[in-house]
Amino acid sequence: MTYNIKTxxxxxxxxxxxxxxxxxxxxxxxxxxxxxxxxxxxxxxxLPESLKAIARAGAGTNNIPIDEATAKGIVxxxxxxxxxxxVKESVITALLLSARDYVSANQWVNTLSGxxxxxxxxxxxxxxxxxxxxxKTLGVIGLGAIGARIANDARRLGxxxxxxxxxxxxxxxxxxxxxxxxxxxxxxxxxxxxxxxIHVPLTxxxxxxxxxxxxxxxxxxxxxxxxARAELVDQEALFEAISSGTIKHYVTDFGNEELLNKKQITxxxxxxxxxxxxxxxCAIMASQTVRQFLETGEITHSVNFPNVHQALKSPYRITLIxxxxxxxxxxxxxxxSEESINIDNIINRxxxxxxxxxxxxxxxxxxxxxxxxxxxxxxxxxxRVRLIENKE
Numbered sequence: 001m002t003y004n005i006k007t008x009x010x011x012x013x014x015x016x017x018x019x020x021x022x023x024x025x026x027x028x029x030x031x032x033x034x035x036x037x038x039x040x041x042x043x044x045x046x047l048p049e050s051l052k053a054i055a056r057a058g059a060g061t062n063n064i065p066i067d068e069a070t071a072k073g074i075v076x077x078x079x080x081x082x083x084x085x086x087v088k089e090s091v092i093t094a095l096l097l098s099a100r101d102y103v104s105a106n107q108w109v110n111t112l113s114g115x116x117x118x119x120x121x122x123x124x125x126x127x128x129x130x131x132x133x134x135x136k137t138l139g140v141i142g143l144g145a146i147g148a149r150i151a152n153d154a155r156r157l158g159x160x161x162x163x164x165x166x167x168x169x170x171x172x173x174x175x176x177x178x179x180x181x182x183x184x185x186x187x188x189x190x191x192x193x194x195x196x197x198i199h200v201p202l203t204x205x206x207x208x209x210x211x212x213x214x215x216x217x218x219x220x221x222x223x224x225x226x227x228a229r230a231e232l233v234d235q236e237a238l239f240e241a242i243s244s245g246t247i248k249h250y251v252t253d254f255g256n257e258e259l260l261n262k263k264q265i266t267x268x269x270x271x272x273x274x275x276x277x278x279x280x281x282c283a284i285m286a287s288q289t290v291r292q293f294l295e296t297g298e299i300t301h302s303v304n305f306p307n308v309h310q311a312l313k314s315p316y317r318i319t320l321i322x323x324x325x326x327x328x329x330x331x332x333x334x335x336x337s338e339e340s341i342n343i344d345n346i347i348n349r350x351x352x353x354x355x356x357x358x359x360x361x362x363x364x365x366x367x368x369x370x371x372x373x374x375x376x377x378x379x380x381x382x383x384r385v386r387l388i389e390n391k392e
Contacts, residue, residue, distance in 0.1 A: 003294050004050075006032040008040035011057060015283020019291050034290045038282075039063060047072060052386070055290045057282035058083060058273060060229065061303050062202055070304045070354060073321040073384030075293060077301050079285035081145035083273035088149040090272040091197050091227050094251040095138070095154070098195075098223045100130035103266055134158030139193030141186060141209070142200035142228070143168045143176060150197060151180045162189050165200075190217040195225065202229040210234060215241040223249040227272045230254035297358055297388050305356045306349035312390050314344040314360035316369050320376060321384040324355045328381060332357060335379075339372045354383070 005025045007016070016025050016036070024030075034053040035042070041063045042054070054064055055077040069076050097103055105128040112120050136159055140151045143165035151161045152175075161180045168176075176182075183189060189196060196218075200206050210224065211234040224247055226233055233250075235258060241247040242264050252259065255267040273282075285301070292298050297319040299308045305321070322328055329348050336343055342362035349356055363369055369387065376385045 003033040004030050005034050005036060005290065006030070008035065008037035009057075011036055011038065011286075012280045012283035015057075015280050015285075015287050018284050018287035022295075023291065033294055036283075036286050036290060037063075038279075047074060052384070053077065053290055053293055055079075055286035057279070057286040060201070062229070066304050070352075071383070075299060075302050075321075076304045077286065077289045077293070078303055079282045079289075080301060082281040082285045083275075083278035084145035084149055086275040086278035087146045087199075087227055087272045088153065089275075090253070090268075091146075091150050091225055092153055092157075094225050094227070094266070094268075095133060095195060095197070095223075097266065098225070098249040098251050099133050099136075101128050104128060104263075133195070136160070136194040137162060137192055139164070139189030139196040140180075141165070141189060141196065141198040143172060143182075144199060145172065147197075147199035148172050148176050150199070152177045155179050159195075162193060164189050186214075187217060190214055191219070193218075193222065195223045197225040197227070198232055199228050200232070202231050207231050208234040208237075210238065212237040212240070215246050218246050220245045221248040222246060223251070225251045227253040230256070235259070295388070297386060299356065304351070305354065306351045308347055308349050308356055308358055310345055310347050310358050310360065312360065312388070312392075314362055315364040315390055316361045316366075317388040317390065318359045318361065318369075318373060318376065319384075319386040319388065320357040320359070320382055322355050322357065322379075322382045324350045324353050325381055328355065329357070331379075331381075332359065332376075335375050336361070336372060339368055339375070341368060341372060 001022060003023045005019060005023050007025060007027055031050045032048055033050060034055060036055045036057060038057050043065050051074050053075045054069060056064060057079055059078055059080050061076060061078050064076055066076055134157065138154045138159045138161050140147045140161060140163045143163045151163050155161045155177050163180050163182050164186050198209065209232045215237055238250060249264050251266045253268045253270050253272045255269065259265050259267050289300050292300060296312050297317055299305055343359060344362045345360040347358045361369060373385055373387050376382050
């Protein structure tokens with residue numbers, strides 16, 4: 001069986017090799033089984049009936065219509081951690097640039113001319129006297145793959161580090177230096193940090209994390225770094241905080257016209273994760289998750305369905321995406337039994353209003369299995385049915 005994969009943007013071709021020989025990759029429309037993309041906006045893009053998966057070669061998925069995809073039984077993947085080192089290095093760079101004001105210093109030097117440039121530099125350099133980050137306090141909001149790395153490296157640079165994340169995973173918690181002080185209230189960071197960097201997804205709860213009320217808690221002269229999402233900061237409140245002296249410097253990787261050409265705001269063109277290494281890592285992870293899902297039905301790193309893993313040892317596997325309603329597992333099992341087929345293994349996981357089920361069948365008669373598939377397709381509570389044959 002050949003799977004058709006449509007790519008958007010420039011996905012690293014070396015990473016796409018992870019798909020294997022049974023996958024045909026192109027940028028044209030051709031009964032696509034999966035999309036692999038980076039920043040392409042899919043909100044106004046028609047999702048074909050054949051589409052089973054969308055893989056974002058990056059962490060953020062705001063460019064993907066998650067609710068629409070979920071309702072159509074399309075599994076959306078991302079690649080958490082694949083570009084974490086690249087973003088970490090960008091934030092550390094932003095931290096140092098803001099402390100020493102190197103961007104403004106470089107812009108000023110480039111305005112000079114004449115044989116006495118060295119003298120002009122000596123006479124004017126004092127206006128760019130900065131401060132050292134060693135001994136200062138950095139507050140890290142969000143201790144995921146990126147935030148944890150920033151916290152650890154900032155500590156190695158001599159900073160005092162406060163970390164806030166009520167949802168930090170056990171795996172990530174083990175990777176965080178014992179010298180990083182975990183706080184249970186974000187107010188501790190807002191009131192104590194000289195520098196603040198945020199690394200959380202954009203949700204209704206996190207939108208405008210930095211607003212008039214939170215800015216009011218900060219001491220004068222705070223530097224805010226935002227390489228996560230533009231909407232985490234209330235822009236009008238930010239301008240007021242800059243005018244009042246609360247925010248000394250705002251550094252972001254998300255620009256718009258209102259942020260440009262302002263003395264205390266440094267805007268980068270969303271290049272935090274744009275390194276050759278990160279793009280390759282993202283392409284590899286996206287390709288691997290798509291291949292695993294299409295060939296086995298297993299789910300890893302999905303943002304809209306639960307992770308599900310079960311070794312395929314039976315002749316056939318049926319995967320179901322269904323509404324998360326009572327008695328569905330019993331109903332599914334009864335349908336299998338009605339066709340006189342044994343279930344070797346079954347696993348069911350739910351997430352919100354939907355659930356995902358893997359059913360491994362102890363049956364080699366393809367005709368009987370096809371009949372069961374037809375039964376599932378007629379069930380109003382089942383959104384998508386896939387039949388996977390064990391080729392081993």
